[in-house]
Amino acid sequence: MSETAPRPLGGPIVTKPFAILGVFLLIGGYFILRRFLFGMADVSNMSNGYPIGTWVVLDVVIGTAFGCGGFAMALLVYIFNRNVYHPLMRPALLGGVFGYTLAGLAVMIDLGRYWNAFNLLMPWYAQINSVIFEVALCVMAYITVLWIEFWPAFLERMPVAIKQRFNLHKLQVFLRRYMYVFIGLGVLLPTMHQSSLGSVLLIMGSKLSPLWYTQWLPLLYLISALTMGYGVVMLESTLVQRSFKLPSEAALLAKLSRVAAGLLVLFLAVRFGDLLARGQLGRAFAGDRYSVLFLIETALFAAPVLILASRRRCANMRLRFLATISLLAAGSLYRMNGYLLAIDPGNGWTYFPSAPELMITVGVVCLEIMLYLIFVKTLPVLPGSIAEASGRPS
Amino acid sequence: MGFVDDTDRVSGTIRNLDGYEGALGGLTRREFLKYCTGVAVTLGLSSFTGLRIAQAATAPQRPPVIWLSAQECTGCTESLLRAYHPTLETLILDMISLDYHEALCSGAGHQAEAYKAKSMKENWGKYVLVVDGSIPTKDGGVYCMVAGKPILQAVKEAAEGAAAIISIGSCASWGGIPSSDPNPTGAKPVHAVLPGKTVINLPGCPPNPYNFLSTVLYLLTFGKPPDLDIKNRPKFAYGRLVHENCERRPHFDAGRFALEYGDFGHRQGWCLYKIGCKGPETHANCPAIGFGDAGEGNWPVGIGHPCFGCTEQGIGFTKPLHALADVKTFSPPAAFPTVDSPKGEGITPAAAAIAAGIAGLGAGAGAMALRGMKDEGEEGGKEASSRSSSGQH
Numbered sequence: 069m070s071e072t073a074p075r076p077l078g079g080p081i082v083t084k085p086f087a088i089l090g091v092f093l094l095i096g097g098y099f100i101l102r103r104f105l106f107g108m109a110d111v112s113n114m115s116n117g118y119p120i121g122t123w124v125v126l127d128v129v130i131g132t133a134f135g136c137g138g139f140a141m142a143l144l145v146y147i148f149n150r151n152v153y154h155p156l157m158r159p160a161l162l163g164g165v166f167g168y169t170l171a172g173l174a175v176m177i178d179l180g181r182y183w184n185a186f187n188l189l190m191p192w193y194a195q196i197n198s199v200i201f202e203v204a205l206c207v208m209a210y211i212t213v214l215w216i217e218f219w220p221a222f223l224e225r226m227p228v229a230i231k232q233r234f235n236l237h238k239l240q241v242f243l244r245r246y247m248y249v250f251i252g253l254g255v256l257l258p259t260m261h262q263s264s265l266g267s268v269l270l271i272m273g274s275k276l277s278p279l280w281y282t283q284w285l286p287l288l289y290l291i292s293a294l295t296m297g298y299g300v301v302m303l304e305s306t307l308v309q310r311s312f313k314l315p316s317e318a319a320l321l322a323k324l325s326r327v328a329a330g331l332l333v334l335f336l337a338v339r340f341g342d343l344l345a346r347g348q349l350g351r352a353f354a355g356d357r358y359s360v361l362f363l364i365e366t367a368l369f370a371a372p373v374l375i376l377a378s379r380r381r382c383a384n385m386r387l388r389f390l391a392t393i394s395l396l397a398a399g400s401l402y403r404m405n406g407y408l409l410a411i412d413p414g415n416g417w418t419y420f421p422s423a424p425e426l427m428i429t430v431g432v433v434c435l436e437i438m439l440y441l442i443f444v445k446t447l448p449v450l451p452g453s454i455a456e457a458s459g460r461p462s
Numbered sequence: 463m464g465f466v467d468d469t470d471r472v473s474g475t476i477r478n479l480d481g482y483e484g485a486l487g488g489l490t491r492r493e494f495l496k497y498c499t500g501v502a503v504t505l506g507l508s509s510f511t512g513l514r515i516a517q518a519a520t521a522p523q524r525p526p527v528i529w530l531s532a533q534e535c536t537g538c539t540e541s542l543l544r545a546y547h548p549t550l551e552t553l554i555l556d557m558i559s560l561d562y563h564e565a566l567c568s569g570a571g572h573q574a575e576a577y578k579a580k581s582m583k584e585n586w587g588k589y590v591l592v593v594d595g596s597i598p599t600k601d602g603g604v605y606c607m608v609a610g611k612p613i614l615q616a617v618k619e620a621a622e623g624a625a626a627i628i629s630i631g632s633c634a635s636w637g638g639i640p641s642s643d644p645n646p647t648g649a650k651p652v653h654a655v656l657p658g659k660t661v662i663n664l665p666g667c668p669p670n671p672y673n674f675l676s677t678v679l680y681l682l683t684f685g686k687p688p689d690l691d692i693k694n695r696p697k698f699a700y701g702r703l704v705h706e707n708c709e710r711r712p713h714f715d716a717g718r719f720a721l722e723y724g725d726f727g728h729r730q731g732w733c734l735y736k737i738g739c740k741g742p743e744t745h746a747n748c749p750a751i752g753f754g755d756a757g758e759g760n761w762p763v764g765i766g767h768p769c770f771g772c773t774e775q776g777i778g779f780t781k782p783l784h785a786l787a788d789v790k791t792f793s794p795p796a797a798f799p800t801v802d803s804p805k806g807e808g809i810t811p812a813a814a815a816i817a818a819g820i821a822g823l824g825a826g827a828g829a830m831a832l833r834g835m836k837d838e839g840e841e842g843g844k845e846a847s848s849r850s851s852s853g854q855h
Contacts, residue, residue, distance in 0.1 A: 115806045307831065386835045393828055417805045423812035430820065 074158050074448040076225065077312055081442055089434040096431010099424040100177055108180060111424035117417025118408075125407045126429045127174030129265055130400045132207065133296040135167020137304070138214060139258035140297025144327065146251050153320060155451050158221065159308065160301045162449050165214045166436045172211055174432055175204075199267045206261035213253045219243060221447045262293035269406050277358040277410040278348045284338055285406070291335045296399040298328040302392045306385070314450060322382045328395060329376035336369055361405050368398035497547060504676045504751070505688060505698045515683045524556075525682055526581050526589040528620055529563040532613045533606050533640040533649055534595025538631040539565050541668035545675060546755045553675060557682070558590070564608070575609045582623055590681060591624035593617055593652045596633040596640045600648030614655060626681050627661045629653065630674055635665035635695070636775035643780075653694065662687050663694045665746075667772035667779075672751055673699040695745070695773075703790055704741035704769050707749040709759060710734065723766075734763060735787065740771030740778075742789040 103111045114121040137160035144150050145157055176182045187193045188204050195201050223231070223240050231237055266289030269276055282288070302321050309316055343349045352362050372391035381387045408419070421429075444450050499512030531539075542550045554560035560567070561581035567574050582589065595613075598605035603612030621627055629652040632638035640649035653661040664673055677696055680688045689697040705711065713719070713733035720728035720737055728737075735742065741763060748761045748769070763769055771777030771787075 113807045115804070117806055310831070310834065386832055389832060389835060415805065418808060419806045420809040421813055421817075422807070423810060423816050426813060426816045426820070430816070 074155075074221075074451055076448055077445045077450060079445055081445055086438060086441060089438050092427075092434040093431050093438065096428050096434065099428050100431070102424070103177060103428070111422065111428065113419060113422040113425060115417060115419065117413040117415065118411075118419035120407055121178075121419065122421040122425050122429050123174050123178040125404055127432050128171045128178075129403045129407055131167055131171045131174065131432075132265075133262070133293045133399055133403060134300050134396070135164045135171065136258060136262065136293045136297030137161075137167075137301045138164030138217070138297075139255060139262075140294050141301055142251055142255050143294070144324075146248075147255060153324065155317065156301055156305060156320060156324070158218075158449050159304060159444070160297075161214065161218050162221075162440060162443055163300055163304055165218050166439050168207065168211045168214055170432050170436050172207065174429075177428065199264050199271075203261045203264045203268065206257050206264070210254070210257040210261065213250050213257060216243070216250050217247070217254055220247075221449060224448050225446070258293070259290065263287065263290040265289050265293075265403075266406075272411065275411050275413055276406065277351070277412075278346070279343070279351050279358055279362045280406050280410045282342045282346065284342050288335065288338060288402075291331055291338070292399045292402055295328050295331045295335065295395055298324055298331070299392050299395040299399070302328070302388065303396065306389055306392070308444070308450060312444075312450070317451075318383070318385060321388060322379075325376050325382050325388050325391065326379075329373055329391075332369060332373050332395065336366075336373070339369075358410055361401070361409055365398060365401045365405060368394050368401060372398070498679075500547070501676050501679050504672060505680055511683070515679050517683075524559040526559045526561045526585045527554075527592060527678075528561055528578060528582060528589050528624075529566075529592040529594070530613065530617055530620060531564045531608075532593060532595030532597050532617065532634070533647065534631065534633055536565055537668040538594040539563075542671045542674060544754055545671035550671070553678070558678065561589070582620065586623040588625050589623065590678070591620050591627045593627070593629050593634045594631045596637050596649035596651060597655045598640070598647035599650050599655065600646070605647040617652065617655060621656050621659055626687060627652070627656065627659055628674070628677065629661050629663045631669050632665045632667040632772050632778060635663035635773075636693075638667060639779050660687065661694060662690065662696065664699070665695065665773040670699070670746075670748065670751060670753065673747070691745075693775075699747045700745040700773065702745065702747065704744045704746050704748055704763070705789070705791060707747070708741050708763055709749060710763060728766060731766070734766070734768040737768055738770075738782070738784040738786065739763060739768035740774070740781065740787045741769040742787040742791065743777060744769055744771040744774045744787075746773045
């Protein structure tokens with residue numbers, strides 16, 4: 069399918085950055101342990117007024133949007149049949165695997181009675197009218213699908229002896245034949261739960277500022293998840309290519325950035341069309357906290373559109389990188405506003421995450437990066453390296 | 463209302479509902495089918511069962527009902543008279559044949575007694591026996607005499623030929639007020655004087671009329687009593703605690719209680735558990751269907767009075783009104799959250815430092831990445847053009 073088949077990068081796993089990340093992971097792990105030993109109140113500032121805190125907003129709502137690379141690329145490559153982007157597929161998938169798996173982990177930290185979570189899978193307890201139930205089941209299913217989609221990378225690296233011992237070539241044939249089913253699910257499921265993350269906010273009612281509260285929340289969350297998916301693929305590809313000196317994918321990224329820009333235009337059109345239709349646009353200039361947040365968010369959304377409007381600027385790595393950062397920041401701020409900053413539960417509740425709470429989130433993100441590094445070094449994920457000749461174990 | 467539109471398909475099986483004036487107690491056929499469906503839903507059955515109920519309710523041979531009143535206050539009958547969908551007269555004139563009822567029958571004295579005897583003889587083994595009031599057993603049952611004989615005897619005689627027996631009200635179901643200490647008449651519930659018979663108990667003081675109407679229509683439709691609990695109460699009506707469906711339940715869970723009548727919490731509509739509400743140990747569907755057809759919230763707790771447990775033996779008329787209920791679901795926590803709990807904590811220096819650190823790290827990493835990109839940007843641009851041209855081949 070692609071000219072350069074993916075292969076493991078090799079090289080030492082424990083490097084200096086890896087060790088630094090490890091320190092943060094240890095700190096986060098310490099607080100996670102405290103959370104399970106002494107309860108939520110020991111580490112978290114969440115309250116009855118703000119039951120949704122940093123863990124859900126950063127690790128789940130924003131984290132899964134960052135994990136949408138696999139979803140966004142699968143949509144482009146397999147549904148719209150743009151095979152040129154195929155080299156970006158496997159790294160995007162890997163990002164999705166970790167983004168979602170660790171979001172699942174973060175939910176288990178966040179659930180007060182996590183030991184009851186298995187009841188979600190008991191059909192006789194199913195509350196099929198609940199959006200959160202849909203999100204939970206859908207995310208669980210998608211994590212499974214992502215690992216299945218990624219499984220060929222393991223199989224390619226597995227020693228022949230083990231494959232024969234466990235008859236794994238049959239599995240390989242099965243996966244090759246039926247992968248389209250999982251790819252289909254891999255596009256369907258995120259469409260469902262990423263829009264549902266917007267639907268969750270529909271019950272917030274007047275708690276959420278009218279600048280964000282709209283019946284179009286599901287659509288807006290879906291579009292912004294797609295843009296963030298492409299954004300994260302561009303960011304990851306740029307950074308990895310530079311750090312590991314891989315063949316440049318600039319041409320692909322330039323093309324991809326225009327897809328993302330198109331989606332951003334769609335997002336802004338729906339966002340502002342809805343505000344105009346509801347007659348709430350005036351609030352954007354009210355000068356209060358919400359209007360400032362809205363203006364910053366809108367600027368972050370608009371900047372990449374302006375940067376990527378010209379084909380020449382798309383090809384400029386630096387500008388493209390800036391646009392990518394801005395796009396990801398915009399999507400993240402949009403989510404943070406909807407779930408935390410633009411919410412006022414009333415009755416004087418306030419919330420700012422505690423230090424241990426933040427450190428748990430930092431630890432989870434560090435774990436994500438560390439796992440990514442381990443995987444790209446040991447499994448065939450990234451396209452062949454330039455440094456291949458310099459004695460890399462094959 | 464999908465099936466109403468489909469009635470052409472089934473019109474062969476349903477009787478001519480519009481056939482004669484007043485056939486359905488003034489309801490149109492559509493309203494009547496709606497009503498029957500409503501009954502089916504109250505019973506927790508499929509809405510399609512409404513059709514079978516409609517057929518049973520319009521059967522040409524209306525099932526005879528003998529209603530005996532023992533030590534009672536006529537509250538059960540009064541409650542039934544206040545049913546509006548449909549009205550009691552629709553039930554007793556069009557659906558069943560109420561052949562004997564002391565308060566409602568048009569005849570009196572020997573005439574009424576003679577008609578009762580005639581009906582029982584003609585319909586032996588087919589009629590439904592309804593009893594309200596408890597049965598005095600002391601001194602041969604002399605404390606409640608009807609037509610010259612103890613009601614105990616009348617109930618036993620009528621029960622012999624009954625197809626089904628319904629005890630309506632708390633007195634008939636478990637003894638009610640007459641059986642409370644010191645119980646001078648030796649009052650007993652109906653099932654206690656009819657050993658070996660299945661008696662459907664519909665306790666309540668007064669009972670909800672719709673539980674009675676639904677039970678009767680169930681009997682007419684299926685020829686057997688609805689699912690009963692161990693105290694022979696229909697599960698559709700008495701399967702859950704009042705506490706489980708109470709609209710004030712969130713106040714219970716959040717620890718907001720009225721502490722005396724008229725205090726702040728009482729006026730706010732908070733939970734009445736601490737002033738003696740027996741909802742946590744009483745099985746009834748009062749919060750779900752309310753009373754008097756006056757809309758939601760029209761039941762004792764809804765208007766600010768604690769449930770006093772009328773449907774439960776040993777609670778209603780027995781336990782003091784202000785005694786705390788024995789919570790059957792799970793006990794309230796020893797320490798309820800206070801109403802003035804802290805509303806969240808502000809920003810701490812450490813948290814601010816970490817948040818700023820994350821932001822700074824992100825900005826720094828971004829800037830570092832950008833710095834090295836200058837040259838490669840050009841290179842990337844060149845490569846992009848070359849690759850895109852090659853892509854077109």
